[in-house]
Amino acid sequence: MRKAMTFKTRLLAVAAVGVALALPMSASAHRGWMVPAFTTLSGDSAWVTVDAAISNELFYPDHRAMRTDGVKVIAPDGAADKIQNAATGQYRSTFDVQLTKPGTYKIFTASNSVMASWTENGEVKRFRGSPEDFAKQVPAGAADLKTIKSSSRNETFVTRDKPTLEALKPTGQGLELVPVTHPTDVIATEAATFKFVIDGKPAAGLEVTLIPGGARWRAAPGEIKVKSGPDGAVTFTLPEAGMYWVNANVRSGETVRGGPGMGGAPGAAPAPATPLAGDGMSASYTAVIEAQRP
Amino acid sequence: MKRSISLLTFAGAAVGSSAMAADLNVTVEVPKLNVAEYHKPYVAIWIENPADSTAAGTLAVWYDAKNREDNGAKWLKDMRQWWRKAGREMSFPADGVSGATRAPGPHKLVFSGAKGALKNLKPGQYNLVVEAAREVGGHEAVRVPFAWGKPGKLATAKGSAELGAVTVSVK
Numbered sequence: 222m223r224k225a226m227t228f229k230t231r232l233l234a235v236a237a238v239g240v241a242l243a244l245p246m247s248a249s250a251h252r253g254w255m256v257p258a259f260t261t262l263s264g265d266s267a268w269v270t271v272d273a274a275i276s277n278e279l280f281y282p283d284h285r286a287m288r289t290d291g292v293k294v295i296a297p298d299g300a301a302d303k304i305q306n307a308a309t310g311q312y313r314s315t316f317d318v319q320l321t322k323p324g325t326y327k328i329f330t331a332s333n334s335v336m337a338s339w340t341e342n343g344e345v346k347r348f349r350g351s352p353e354d355f356a357k358q359v360p361a362g363a364a365d366l367k368t369i370k371s372s373s374r375n376e377t378f379v380t381r382d383k384p385t386l387e388a389l390k391p392t393g394q395g396l397e398l399v400p401v402t403h404p405t406d407v408i409a410t411e412a413a414t415f416k417f418v419i420d421g422k423p424a425a426g427l428e429v430t431l432i433p434g435g436a437r438w439r440a441a442p443g444e445i446k447v448k449s450g451p452d453g454a455v456t457f458t459l460p461e462a463g464m465y466w467v468n469a470n471v472r473s474g475e476t477v478r479g480g481p482g483m484g485g486a487p488g489a490a491p492a493p494a495t496p497l498a499g500d501g502m503s504a505s506y507t508a509v510i511e512a513q514r515p
Numbered sequence: 516m517k518r519s520i521s522l523l524t525f526a527g528a529a530v531g532s533s534a535m536a537a538d539l540n541v542t543v544e545v546p547k548l549n550v551a552e553y554h555k556p557y558v559a560i561w562i563e564n565p566a567d568s569t570a571a572g573t574l575a576v577w578y579d580a581k582n583r584e585d586n587g588a589k590w591l592k593d594m595r596q597w598w599r600k601a602g603r604e605m606s607f608p609a610d611g612v613s614g615a616t617r618a619p620g621p622h623k624l625v626f627s628g629a630k631g632a633l634k635n636l637k638p639g640q641y642n643l644v645v646e647a648a649r650e651v652g653g654h655e656a657v658r659v660p661f662a663w664g665k666p667g668k669l670a671t672a673k674g675s676a677e678l679g680a681v682t683v684s685v686k
Binding site: 259261262263264265266267382383384408514515 | 588591603654
């Protein structure tokens with residue numbers, strides 16, 4: 222019961238800051254993913270079904286279903302599209318996307334939040350919420366203002382007919398993938414290149430991890446780690462065809478979690494507000510891509 | 516004189532293609548398979564530039580164009596190499612390219628040098644690629660090298676599962 226409460230409180234807190242799903246990938250092995258049944262489709266009546274979960278093993282639903290209310294779709298022309306037939310089970314959510322237009326669709330969740338502390342009339346104030354609310358609720362020029370900005374993004378890509386780039390335009394917020402090799406054109410045994418940007422600028426020296434699915438049938442996880450150059454680009458060759466989980470994280474300055482409303486015992490009186498020790502940021506990027514058979 | 520012309524053509528010199536419109540004679544054997552659930556294969560017959568593996572043209576695509584709800588085009592992607600290199604750029608059905616799936620047995624095909632993908636094909640070395648994908652079955656691509664530009668000998672290759680013998684000759 223207590224556990225359930227904690228979970229609920231957490232969900233509420235998460236929902237409150239507009240992090241619709243992607244539960245923070247804290248220091249656990251839990252990995253969020255959306256796996257499309259196909260990344261390459263043909264024909265006018267194309268539909269794709271997608272599984273979404275937070276699991277230990279890739280890509281087996283063994284921990285928790287991913288919530289679908291924050292899943293967004295960008296169509297090949299850049300317009301917002303929608304998921305259909307969403308259903309959430311104990312371990313896995315599933316939904317469909319209809320590819321009514323030719324080109325590449327991006328299916329994703331993205332969240333940005335700000336934690337802040339400042340002093341007002343000698344009293345420590347704290348804020349946690351969306352960047353928009355931060356701008357509204359935290360006075361401009363607040364004394365001793367410290368902020369920790371967090372962003373997380375979880376994506377997958379599906380192409381009907383010819384791959385297109387419109388849906389993959391970076392937003393300039395958080396950590397994002399910019400195609401050099403198109404993410405639905407990654408071929409096993411052939412070199413592929415992705416570029417990463419942080420707030421729209423090249424993410425240099427970024428460690429990117431690629432882990433193949435099907436872990437249950439392998440003795441070793443088989444993860445591949447690559448580091449980006451000054452231009453934020455990583456080049457890798459995936460050895461086998463299959464679905465891969467791509468992940469990268471950036472942290473700087475203070476990124477302490479917790480504070481009022483977070484992590485405290487449920488029902489306990491909120492602890493007195495304490496100032497943040499400094500400014501900081503954290504950004505995470507996750508994607509599922511397919512390495513196609515040559 | 517004749518000799519120097521053929522040398523030129525092999526050097527890839529711009530020579531009016533109509534002056535030497537040859538035909539490409541191809542045979543494709545669809546093997547008879549003893550399986551529980553048999554579907555005729557989808558087949559793409561295309562020309563590949565051997566140097567960089569890009570497609571130089573599509574000659575034929577056998578698929579179920581009349582399938583209800585466009586489920587025929589849904590499986591075009593399964594001829595994966597052709598799809599990636601040529602198919603996804605095209606729209607289907609395609610005139611002179613689309614055709615119905617074919618039953619097991621040898622199939623004789625003649626592609627006119629005056630039409631379609633061959634019309635503007637520059638003389639030189641190519642691979643003819645026959646790529647087959649079968650519903651609830653496998654996938655296979657067979658490559659047969661041939662020289663375009665003048666009549667040549669019969670070239671042949673054989674698939675091991677989804678395709679039988681493939682022969683190519685320029686006549």
